[in-house]
Amino acid sequence: MTSKRFILKRLLLLVPVLLGVATLVFAILHLSPGNPARVIAGARASEAFVQRIENDLGLNDPIWIQYGRFLGDVVTFDFGRSYTVRQGTPVSTVLQTFFPTTLELALLGQLFGILIGLPLGVLSAVKQDSLTDHFTRIGALAGISVPIFWSGPLLIMLFAVQLDLVPTSGRLGVAYDNPEITGLITVDTLLVGDIPAFVDAAQHLALPALVIGIYATALISRMMRSSMLEVIRQDYMRTARAKGQGAKITVMKHGFRNALIPVVTIIGIQFGSLLGGAVLTETVFNIRGIGTLLVEAIQSGDYPVVQGTVLLFALLFTLVNLGVDITYSYLDPRIDQ
């Protein structure tokens, strides 16, 4: 079964992953034509001022020295100070503030997708070519075809503007205090036992999570359907089906487990697209998370924040896939570390 050694080995792999991403970011930033000192100084600053900033940032050192310093900074989670967010806030602080919002959104969306997508996919496969199957397939296809930045506004128009059931944007009404313990607002309000605030936070989160959730559901149900179909077609399943109803159910259970194995691994890889979806969702619902932060940092040329965000996304992606790996080794008896 999953041993500590297996998990430790995977955790150690985080080092080369982050080294690789950090080096890539470093290389690309130094190959690109922009001058960070110019961005900080502003377009109208004098040449002398720009040079002073260049000296302060160490941009005049040989590049290999800059690289060494950069790696040292990354190891200590010191990504420098933001050029734009509140006059030089450390990037790590900025990320800490914005990250939980995005995490809450992405996790909830993923959970939604798994809970609904998996059963839908199985149902669709088991009843292949039935009306249920057709509806599920078309629905899933529509789910990946309809852009988040259209379905989001539609839902806002319907549920927030017309029906006035939920708020249009943000995370929490001004009437409530944000306890800020973990940063996950629904968890925090529950922790302090502030039920009205929890209800309000949940209402704020409902639409954005639904939008991401629909997308995740569509992706997962499609994969689950084809994986399940593949398993059903195997010989032992046919034989069991011929034997009758009782055997059929047992085998279906077994088939589900086998079909789940490839799907679980793909859910990990697809988490990246989900993060992309979170960027769009935050923009639509005007939620202050890593996504909107990244977009604004790009617009204003805030390189330290861009760097930090990219590294954080890489870290998150790797950790999610680590989780997937562990799940996988439970599911697949052949993997015995």
Next chain:
Amino acid sequence: MSTETTSEEHTSERGLVDRLFASPFLTDLLSNRLALIGLGIIGMLVVVALYARFVMIGGLTPDLTPIVSSKLGTAPSMQGPCGSSKVGQSIQNAGNCPYPFGTDIQARNIFDRVLYGSWLALKWGTVTVGISTVLGVGLGTLAAYYGDVTDNVIMRTMDVLLAFPSLLLALALVAIFGPSLTNAVIALVLVYTPRFARVVRGAALKVLEDEYVDATVALGATDPRILVKHVLPNSLAPITVQSTLNFGLAIIDLAALSFLGFGAQAGTPSWGAMLSEGVNYGLLSGQWWWSFFPGLFLAVTVLGFNLLGDGMRDALDPRMRETVD
């Protein structure tokens, strides 16, 4: 020698067409109702795009404000679409409907802009997918033909690129090289090329393993001729499937980048830019039509490409063809 070559080329050409029609691929595809719907959507879109680009554009400036507004009078801004009970009911009624989708804050006709948006979507989709296809075909055939180190270096690089989420990679590149439509297209090409390379490499390997290619090599056929005459025709079907599926993706990703402000310039009548304006300025104040119609066209278009692509893939994949009893 020369006559022999031409006749040989002739037969191989006819062989290709014959093979396409004889194969179950086309009949399967044509019997797939959903794929046909997708094809219909794409067909209509092409017609609309061509109309917008070559007929309609006559009396309009590049950002689609009417040049001569005398006939219509000064267009009202924020005019609701026909039949809407909100703004300007008196002006717009049945039979007289100059703004079927309403107007935006600058009194531009959303109907015209959405139609023109389909031209832009098709144009940039074609550019993105076209470049990815050409690059992917080139890299895939090279990898398959030369094998060994070339194969490893090309395909492993493609594998790593394949693992990057498209929108995030595009955002990172746009962050570094500056927001522009060109950079957005470059970023997406980087994301899509590996898929084509894989498909082509797979098909090419299958062809190269066949004995008749060995025979042609023995007869002295040169590398490019083998690639063009044997490898390409055999990978045509999988390439088409990939192109179709990626066309939908390209349109949605480009629109997403424009929506975030990193693709088409603000004010361009692209669906993404229109959606961005409509959501930011018109959504909460009730001008739903401003973002609704561009989004509707975008969604239906992408659905069309996905329907067709899915149908083609099912027709191509024999595993999907057999049904469970």
Next chain:
Amino acid sequence: MTDTSDSTAAFRRYLRASARLLAGSALVGGALGTAVYLALLVVGDGPRPASTTAFALGALVFGFGTLGWSGSVFLGESVESAQRFLDTESNWTEAGSRRAMARLAGAGAGAMVAVALLGSVVGAL
């Protein structure tokens, strides 16, 4: 697990093979890096931009290789099953990918070291 001495011997063999592979590609990378640096020195506008560009190019290859190497180890299984669903099945193997990526990383590192050494010398002149 099995006999400890046996597995350490295997591990040493593995280490030796990896070191050989890395050293070989580092040499190639060093030569390439030197060539690019010298070429940039001749056509470009000075030693600083030349070393910056050459080093950054090496870093690009190194970063890509490192990421790819760890990615292949990490996502080996996932990529294989993802490929089946994307209809892009190939004879992808984790081991092949790891080796190719290790070569890339080695070459990139070689180039970075070569440019740093050469650049320091040129800078001191």
